[in-house]
Amino acid sequence: MIHALRVLRAAALLELRYLAVNRFMLFCVFVQPFFVAITTMFMLRRGTVFDPTYVVIGATLTGMWSLLLFNSNWAIGGERWQGTLELTVGAPTPVIVVIAGKLIGTTLLSFVSMVVCYAVGAWLFGYSITIADPVTFVPSLLFMLVGLWATAMLIAPLGILWRWVGQILNVFEYPIYMLAGFLFPILMLPTWSNPASWILPPFWGATAVHLSSSGGADVGALLGIWIVLLLSSAAAVLLARPFFGLILRRAIADGTLALT
Amino acid sequence: MVAMYSYRGTFQWLTPSAYIATKVFFPVLQMAFFSLIGGFGGSQPFSYYVLGNAMLVGYRPMYPIATGIGNERRLGTLPYLIAAPMNRASSFFGRAVVHALDGLTSIALAFVIAVVLFGLDRSHANVLGLAAAMCVATYGAAAMGLALGPAAYVLLDASFLANLALFALILLSGANVPLTELPGPLLAISAVLPMTRSISAARAFAAGASWDAAASPLVADLALGLAWGLAGFVILAVIERVAISRGTLEGV
Numbered sequence: 312m313i314h315a316l317r318v319l320r321a322a323a324l325l326e327l328r329y330l331a332v333n334r335f336m337l338f339c340v341f342v343q344p345f346f347v348a349i350t351t352m353f354m355l356r357r358g359t360v361f362d363p364t365y366v367v368i369g370a371t372l373t374g375m376w377s378l379l380l381f382n383s384n385w386a387i388g389g390e391r392w393q394g395t396l397e398l399t400v401g402a403p404t405p406v407i408v409v410i411a412g413k414l415i416g417t418t419l420l421s422f423v424s425m426v427v428c429y430a431v432g433a434w435l436f437g438y439s440i441t442i443a444d445p446v447t448f449v450p451s452l453l454f455m456l457v458g459l460w461a462t463a464m465l466i467a468p469l470g471i472l473w474r475w476v477g478q479i480l481n482v483f484e485y486p487i488y489m490l491a492g493f494l495f496p497i498l499m500l501p502t503w504s505n506p507a508s509w510i511l512p513p514f515w516g517a518t519a520v521h522l523s524s525s526g527g528a529d530v531g532a533l534l535g536i537w538i539v540l541l542l543s544s545a546a547a548v549l550l551a552r553p554f555f556g557l558i559l560r561r562a563i564a565d566g567t568l569a570l571t
Numbered sequence: 572m573v574a575m576y577s578y579r580g581t582f583q584w585l586t587p588s589a590y591i592a593t594k595v596f597f598p599v600l601q602m603a604f605f606s607l608i609g610g611f612g613g614s615q616p617f618s619y620y621v622l623g624n625a626m627l628v629g630y631r632p633m634y635p636i637a638t639g640i641g642n643e644r645r646l647g648t649l650p651y652l653i654a655a656p657m658n659r660a661s662s663f664f665g666r667a668v669v670h671a672l673d674g675l676t677s678i679a680l681a682f683v684i685a686v687v688l689f690g691l692d693r694s695h696a697n698v699l700g701l702a703a704a705m706c707v708a709t710y711g712a713a714a715m716g717l718a719l720g721p722a723a724y725v726l727l728d729a730s731f732l733a734n735l736a737l738f739a740l741i742l743l744s745g746a747n748v749p750l751t752e753l754p755g756p757l758l759a760i761s762a763v764l765p766m767t768r769s770i771s772a773a774r775a776f777a778a779g780a781s782w783d784a785a786a787s788p789l790v791a792d793l794a795l796g797l798a799w800g801l802a803g804f805v806i807l808a809v810i811e812r813v814a815i816s817r818g819t820l821e822g823v
Contacts, residue, residue, distance in 0.1 A: 334731050346738035350605075353748040357614035475588035482592045485600035494604075495611035 318404045322412025323419065326382075330420050336378055344374030344424040348431040351494055356436075363438035364524050367428045369494035372517055374424030375459055376493070377484050382417045383463035384480050386410050387471045387558065400559060407555040410467050418460045443526025447533050451523040454540050455516030461544035462512050468554035472561070491517045512547055515540035598628040598677050599684055605747050606689060615749065621689045622777055623746030626770045628681035629708035630740050632674035634733045636667050636716030640807070641729040653811055663804050664717070671713040678705045693777070700776030700785060704769045707789045707796075711765030712740075714796035718803035724810050745770045765799055768792040 330336045348370035355361045387410065390396040399409055432440045442448045470477025487493075489500060491513035497505060508514040519536045522528040528536075602624040609620030643649040652662065682705070685691040693701075719736060723729030741747060743761040750771075753761060761767050768788035775785035 334728050338731055338734055342735065343738065346742055350738075350742045350747055351608055353742070353752055354605075354609055354614075354620075355612045357752070358612035360612040478589040478592045479596070482597040482600060485597070485604045488604055489600075489607065494608050499607045499611055 315404070315408050318408050319412040319415060322409050323416035326413040326416030327420055330378075330382070330417065336382060336420075339378040339381060340374055340420060340423050341427055343377055344370050345427050345431060347373050347494075348428040349435065352431065352436050362525065363432045363436065364440050364442070365521060366494070367425075367432040367440050368520055368524055369517075370428040370431070371425040372455075372491070372493040372513070372520075373484075373488050374427065375418075375421035376487055376491075376513060378421040378424075379414070379417055379459050379463040380466065380480070380483055380487070383414055383466040384470045384477055386413050386463075386467045388477070391471070396562075400562065405555075406559065407464075407552065410555070411464060414460055414463045414467065417463065418456050421459070422456070442524050444523050447523040447530060448520065450537065451516075451519035451533065454537050454544075455513075455520050458512030458516035458540050458544045461547040465547040465551045465554075468551060468558050471558055472554060487511065487513055490514060492521075493517050510543065512540055512543045515543060594631065594673070594677055595680060598631055599681055602628055602681055602685070603689075605741065609747060617689070618691055618777075619774075620747060621685045621691050622774060623744075623770055625678070625681040625685040625691070626705065626708050626766070626773050627740060627744065627746040629674060629678040629705060629766065629769075630712045630737055631677045632667065632670040632709060633712040633716035633719070633736060635670050636713055637719035637723060637733040637736070638729040639666055639716075640720040640724050644724070653815070659808075660804065663807060664800065667713045667717055667800075670716070671709055674709040674713065675706065678709055691777075695777075695779035697776040697779055697781065697785075700780065700782060701773055703786075703789060704773035704776055707792050708766045708769035708773070711769060711792050711796040711799070714799040714803075715765055718799045718806065721803050721807035721810055724807070740764060740766055743767070763795070765792055765796045768795075 348366060351366045351370055352363070355366060356363075387396070387406075390399055399406055402409075429440055432438050466480060470480055489495075490497065490504065490508045491511055492508065493513075497508045497514070500508075515536055519533060519540060522536070523533060602621075605624045605627075606617070606620040609615060610617040613620060640649070643652055655662070682691070682701075686693055715736060716733070719732050720729060723732045726732060739760065743753065743757055744764050744766045745761065746766075750758060750761060750767070769792045772785045772788040772792075775788075
């Protein structure tokens, strides 16, 4: 257990260093949520339902999800391109632990989006960004991070197993923005799409942070949302495990760990 | 030849799934996302956002054209391109042609979806005018890509620049935010974007405006697109001369 935690920590720190010099990923964390926040502020601020805190949180979630989506889809493929996949697989630590650590690092960096979006709302537009219920907001935020991380864990092995899935996954930015209700409620979507929202941890995460920031739900209701969020997150990680096993079996059987 | 090989070679859509994901799904989903935000709480009617974002799908050729020069360098083919005994202008502008034509299919599909799924009203539309606006918007985006490509050669990251340009278009072209809402400095940037007037012309044509009433913005965007394209050509010529004299054509 201690060994696994050390690996998680080392992988997370190494990933943070890697991401700190990756221009595309930095774009996802800094520039994209900045533009999404400004555009949405301009679009909604003359409307009747405008809440700047809602926009700041929604835009933050878009930046977090984009970073996690792209980096999880590249988490294993990147090792292969750098020639380190064989070493990772050959090490006594399971690959899933290493990838979990990398995605913890990614999740931590994605949190920077919140600072960027807060700056847009509070400083650029001069709105008062207030959290109605800070006591429930903090756990909501933490559980939402867990939910995003768990979803990224499920995505990580898929693109390497089926290349076409990896290509399709890269356009899953906007579908999750919409299905998870980051910047508008899923009531805007057709009802047949609602079950897809309900199985997504990001949907429950977004619901929890939006409700606790606006004070729109009591602790009892939020408790129910947190439980569903954590259960769906656990299900995503459990679902990911056999895919990681499949990667190893296929790579060993086909001899396709390295590209050369 | 340049147009076809540039399209097939330097932009790496080697599988149908990648093509469909990048060319069809992504722009249409982006259109849906921003339209629904507007529909949720925007101050304009829902059709305002649907039409603006459908027009914005015309940005699609900008990205592959902008990354083209960088790809030539990364793949090691830039020196051959520079040394080839061919007309430099046809080589430069030619690489945009198929991407631009391909972009027209994306914007056309976006409008089909806007009508079928989002109920965009076309009963009063001047269809020919609307089609012209779609063509000019796509041309403007392609021209912007031609300028961004050589600029990215200096700044070393075409992808970053193209994404930045895309978000500038989303914010400043009038697709999502009425131009009257923008403060002065942002309005000035909006004025030099080569899709701003096409989008406002498309709104007029969709409402049934005649050619005479709404064609002049399209002419302005045509001229602006030409300026963007020529700027790219000049930047590339300067870069080429400097890079050859310093021996840095392939490197940084």
